Amino acid sequence: MKQRWNRKDLLGLHELSAEEITFILETADAFKEVGAREIKKVPALRGKTLVNFFVEPSTRTRTSFELAAVRLSADVINISASASSLAKGETLKDTARNLEALHADILVLRHSSAGAPQFLAQRLQASVINAGDGAHEHPTQALLDLYTIREKRGTIAGLHVAIIGDILFSRVARSNIFGLVKLGARVTLVGPSTLVPREFEKLGVEVSYKIDNVLPNADVVNLLRIQHERQRKEYFPGIGEYTRFFGLTKERAKLLKPDCLIMHPGPINRGVEIDSEVADGLQSVILDQVTNGLAVRMAVLYLCGGIAT
């Protein structure tokens, strides 16, 4: 049988083929079943050491990677930026090389600079998994979004997916765009023109500034969080105005098809990009995304960490 995976690193969906993405999703199917067992743990990565190296704060992604690694029987070490020698002026490369000298096999990296995971992947023998780099990519988030769509709708090709909100600063949006387009979905980006530049059309997607025109035709809406921490200038007049024009309010949700999926990568700003009633409603698959994130990350760790080096 032809080898379907031969990468030690997962840096982004941009460089993956549709076949590789599909193979990760199929592998995640197998690992999802482990979560339903009485003993939710398999020995696949026994003896391997995984370092969660989060230079930017994160709770859900770090926890999800940690739990995924534990369920694969790997040993896990967590390092945050403030607790690391980066705070003492050590370079990223030196910190990573020190981790490798301790025989770390897998490095899960979140960093505020785009390209940091690629930089390390080229210099380390260890597997490097991108857990979000700047505004570049967040591949495991997009994979779990793809997994959830495929699980709920059976397929991704031919579906119309609306990604709504802060596209400009969103690595989740970029990874989703790459993955969805490769798997044959139609993608429409929606948001204020300052946060959804027309340049995105070059990636093979549509751009709209009128949410009410898009919602009735969407099979999936993926709402992104307004990232206060990345906005150094004023991109829209205020939160209230954003909600009025682009928030998925209770009233606006009535425009959706009854089987349209509502997704959000979290953390949710309730009452800003989505109303509480909608986030907790029947069409919401937000918590399924969290559950599926575990299966997808187990698959990624197994595939990247399991290949012979």
Next chain:
Amino acid sequence: MKQGRENSSAAVPIMDAEAIRRALQRIAHEIIEGNPQLSKVVLAGIPSRGVEIAQRIAAFIHRIENIDIETGVIDVAMHRDDVGTRPELPVVRASKLPLPLEERTVIIVDDVLYTGRTVRAAMDAINSFGRPARIQLAALVDRGHRELPIRPDYVGKNLPTSAAEKVRVRIGSAKEPDGVWVERT
């Protein structure tokens, strides 16, 4: 399965489709004889050929006793002890077993029994679902060379081999007939 290799001069036919059919029918009778409470038995195949063999045995049991015996899938890829040491990473598939296992007899079904390491992994996988009353083992071919203290309860054919030989099984192909071959490498 590699096309045409079993027809090369190095491949010696061991079982044809009819021999496989008779062997699985006999195993079905033995399972019925050895398990008075057939409703508690689960035939758990190891992908992909073990799953096909488990379904054929279940079909024979249905024909003989008119009982629909439960079947399952037990994938061993994530329970292997050699991840990272083989050039090719085994493809993982979802396991599926009826729950709870506590009162049941799980019969592991595989095509070829060799070192026993796959069966060891299958037993670990089953234990992560629960604690069955008994675990048994059925194999179409037992080629010897065990590396662990494991023995089968039901065997289609005992086939003494050398470690340099390969046993090839084809079963359930849409295009070509079932068969077992030994290849000298």
